[in-house]
Amino acid sequence: MSTSDYLNNAWYAAAWSSEVGRALLERTILEQPVLLYRKEDGAPVAIGNRCAHRFAPLGMGKLIGDTVQCRYHGLRYDGTGRCVLNPHADGMIPPRMAVPSYTLAEKHGLIWLWMGDPHKADADTIPDFSCHTDPALAFVGGVIEMKANYQLITDNLLDLAHGEFVHEGVLSSEAITRSRLQTIEQGTTIYSNRWMPSGEAIPAFAMIFDGHRPGQPVDQWAYMRWDAPAHMLLDVGITAVGQSRGEGAWIYGTDILTPKDTCSTYYFWGITRGYKIDDPAAGMLWREVIKQAFEGQDQVIIEAQQRMLGAQSLEQAGPVMFASDAAAQRARKRLAELVRKDAVPAPQNPDLSALRQRGAQSRSPILPAV
């Protein structure tokens, strides 16, 4: 994969807002070294992290006011990437003594980076993750680095059929494997809706649903929304058999993937809940579930899968597919089209509460009757 294989004209999550402050944060995004920090007025900036002089990482340097001083020979750069101080000899600053600067947007609790044509950067095309900052909801999140191509992680998230096998004891249930699945495409947004009627409760959901009695079957759902390049939001929950979704317990799961390079990915995960919003223990419980399920289970199998593929892409290796791969395959196809056309994704962005409503009231046979 070369940098031309990435979708350039797209927003990528660079960091959670809470990760960026008056300290230097180094990230590699689409194979480019990036340095993030906040100016004294709180505005976030992202500049290249490779000094123009002898290429030392600026992240090892010092933040002085709104400028970064390189640790090696002390050149200073401002938030636009311009060198503003050369402490040596005559202090000459030739035009090439500069690092790139990147277009940023701070939205939904994340700092988003645009590496494509700056004239095409429109923050309205960032998919709706407003649940992260909704005061009526509670949020916990983090970032995991996985040694795998980001599209392998997308495949995993759009194909939750792995739950029964990968997530034993945490997110497993026979109900996942025999669930009814529907894939819907609207513009460049894909929905993969999984309805799991009358089945064994997924352990992590049994814990949050007061109405659950051990051994009793429940209705469960997992509706995933995907936007290019790899921005996913999952509406997932549990309710008593035949009851409406609103009477059960549910969360939004955030899965936003940013390619670091061909074989490694920043995985920005989040859990937004509408229950026990003032109880930090409820958030800690989800942190523990994510640690076990994502780091202890998904990461292990996906990184092993990447090692098996080596430098080959999934397509080059020629996989054998079955029905539950439909959404993942469509996402790969949409993404390849966007990359080929060098286009900007156009998410549908329906209001999130409307999205939940629509799912609850849909006449689609796979969705729960209310």
Ligand code: FES
């Ligand atoms: S490498 Fe940065 S000032 Fe020399």
Ligand SMILES: [Fe+2]
């Ligand atoms: Fe998983």
